[in-house]
Amino acid sequence: MSACATASADAARARLRLWIRMLRLTRAIESELRENLRTEFSATLPRFDVMAALYRFPRGMILSELSRYLMVSNGNVTGIVNRLVSDGLVERTRRGGDRRTTVVRLSEHGTASFESMARAHESWVNGIFANLTPGEAETLAARLRQTSLYPRVAP
Amino acid sequence: MSACATASADAARARLRLWIRMLRLTRAIESELRENLRTEFSATLPRFDVMAALYRFPRGMILSELSRYLMVSNGNVTGIVNRLVSDGLVERTRRGGDRRTTVVRLSEHGTASFESMARAHESWVNGIFANLTPGEAETLAARLRQTSLYPRVAP
DNA sequence: GCATGAAATTTCATGCTTGAAATAACTCGC
């Protein structure tokens, strides 16, 4: 075993440790946020995610844009949107030239509901990361963005 | 709106941005790893996670330790373990004084199978984070650990 | 001894998630 091979094995292990920490922390935070959404808004994380995407694109998105943006499967989005529609939070409109596509957007009620959740959500996250200064948070975020798999959204 | 309130609103937004980046990156990496596990080993991420935990504790774990460690619900662990047992990768032993508990551990076959997956898994992660030096990876990991919700495992 | 409560696990209903197959609509070459 050469010194070089050992060093690269150590490097691999350091990167694996980073990944495991990141995964565990992400899961812990997701659990906390899911719990908060459930108890305070009777909502779920997937529903919140869909609504957040639609809030960001107020002119509406077609389902495949939504699924690409959220990095989940098409069939998954269909189900979540169906439930949001039957709760009156999201509207489907099948207009436009291409009759394959469905445009979905937040209803008025859905917009108000999301804004209320988003305020709470921001303050939960702010509390969770309270021991990072804004500068540290930005540095960290910049580092994460350098990772090869970081998802770039098509504009 | 005072300058102070504006600054703290900016701080909250920086922390929120960090969280969103971290979540998106984690999901992208999870997708990649899930896909690799599926195509190369016909395995899933939850199964890999359970096997990794059992590999780390070769003397076995009871189900509630496993669910605490993986941060998933009890009923969830029951299902995943059941499937692993019926595939011969995990063994249940209902020995010991306390007849409420079930001890689960990797079978010989499960151990070999996990070791093979773990080697591949480490090299995938190593590739994903290739543009971070080991030092940068360690610094990042240390920062993540400072976050309030980072899960500390009971020894 | 025995009641009362706590702990470990399972079961259940519901919802999320995937990948694959099926359907329908569009595009493009010819």
Place this chain on the structure above:
DNA sequence: GCGAGTTATTTCAAGCATGAAATTTCATGC
């Protein structure tokens, strides 16, 4: 026109995930 391939969406089976309820076993006080 029209056939071949592509794209958008839905449907489906299987597995994952949760929280709550039910079951069994243990521990403790009395």
